[in-house]
Amino acid sequence: MRLDPSLSGEQVAAVILAKIGEVADVPPDAAYKKGAQAIHFTNFGSLKDRHAIIQAMISAGLASEGKVKRLGMYDRAITNFYIPRKNGNQKFIPITLNQGGTTMAAHGNNSENLAAEAMNSFFAANDLAMEYVAVATGGSGHGDDVEVKNPETEKTLHSYEVKASKGSRVDFGQFRLSYDPASGWSQATATNNNSFKEAFSILGPVLNTKVQPAQAPAGPGLKEEDAALFWQAHEPDRTKSLSGNVLAVKIPPQLIEDYYAAKGNEYIILGDDVYSLGGPKLPSLASVLEDAIALFRIKYHGPNYSYTVTLRASFKETEQTDFNNAMKAIYLT
Numbered sequence: 001m002r003l004d005p006s007l008s009g010e011q012v013a014a015v016i017l018a019k020i021g022e023v024a025d026v027p028p029d030a031a032y033k034k035g036a037q038a039i040h041f042t043n044f045g046s047l048k049d050r051h052a053i054i055q056a057m058i059s060a061g062l063a064s065e066g067k068v069k070r071l072g073m074y075d076r077a078i079t080n081f082y083i084p085r086k087n088g089n090q091k092f093i094p095i096t097l098n099q100g101g102t103t104m105a106a107h108g109n110n111s112e113n114l115a116a117e118a119m120n121s122f123f124a125a126n127d128l129a130m131e132y133v134a135v136a137t138g139g140s141g142h143g144d145d146v147e148v149k150n151p152e153t154e155k156t157l158h159s160y161e162v163k164a165s166k167g168s169r170v171d172f173g174q175f176r177l178s179y180d181p182a183s184g185w186s187q188a189t190a191t192n193n194n195s196f197k198e199a200f201s202i203l204g205p206v207l208n209t210k211v212q213p214a215q216a217p218a219g220p221g222l223k224e225e226d227a228a229l230f231w232q233a234h235e236p237d238r239t240k241s242l243s244g245n246v247l248a249v250k251i252p253p254q255l256i257e258d259y260y261a262a263k264g265n266e267y268i269i270l271g272d273d274v275y276s277l278g279g280p281k282l283p284s285l286a287s288v289l290e291d292a293i294a295l296f297r298i299k300y301h302g303p304n305y306s307y308t309v310t311l312r313a314s315f316k317e318t319e320q321t322d323f324n325n326a327m328k329a330i331y332l333t
Helices: 009-023 047-059 111-125 194-210 224-234 254-262 323-331
Strands: 031-034 039-042 063-070 073-084 090-097 133-136 146-149 156-163 174-180 184-187 244-250 267-270 273-276 289-300 305-315
Touching: 009 031, 009 039, 009 047, 009 073, 009 090, 047 063, 047 073, 047 090, 047 111, 063 090, 073 111, 111 133, 111 146, 111 156, 111 323, 174 194, 184 194, 194 244, 194 254, 194 289, 194 305, 224 289, 224 305, 254 289, 254 305, 267 323, 273 323
Parallel strands: 039 090, 156 267
Antiparallel strands: 031 039, 063 073, 073 090, 133 146, 146 156, 174 184, 174 305, 244 289, 267 273, 289 305
């Protein structure tokens, strides 16, 4: 579909937007945002809605290729609209559909809802919607963030932990400590959690050797003056924030996987990647983690602080299982 090279970016956008409106339900406040040879639109709503619009464009021949933003869903596309070049080549126009408008939460675009929407989109595209439906349950008191159910019986078939991103600063569970100058550090919360107990069995002796402030408050909760007292005793010359890292020890990566598996989850979604928590067909979470640590820190919770231990790890560079391939492995094999 040839476009006049003299058109401005806004005029190109108007042509494309009108054509999109012929094949998909376009939000009434959808609008041109910026760009001339790469057009950005705004106010297109949730990622689920943007994905559906780009799929409709591809089906109608208005676009040749979608570009994944997250969890296998599109927010960009290479359209079949082009500007002719003097050398005879064709410059095809890419578009980006931005959310705009209201907040992410208002669009239901939190990580749990987004994962459920992506799963349901996959089920619909692969004629599995009669067998599976994904429901975001993280905000309803369930232990799982997303459950895949049989739509007829409502029996839960699979359960997922969901985290919006993947990286060395992702928290994989945390617990709190208390301190006694006479007896040292002790685990104050989640004392019945085997993964946390084992992590503390590694961390505790190191803390009792290297972190022995004579006048630190007992905790685990700390007022601002308590946090200041800890640092004054442990690191007298400290000038940084009262919230900060104190000490870290290495732990087996399996403890992180065991923590989520014990909650009843079978898989974990980290950003765009999916890993097993003990089940078949996908690489296990533990197998792709390295440099797992139990990090002891003074953490700000507003308005107070606490003695907190957080489990963290980095990921092996070459290890990933992207969302679409993971869904195919779980549901199509």
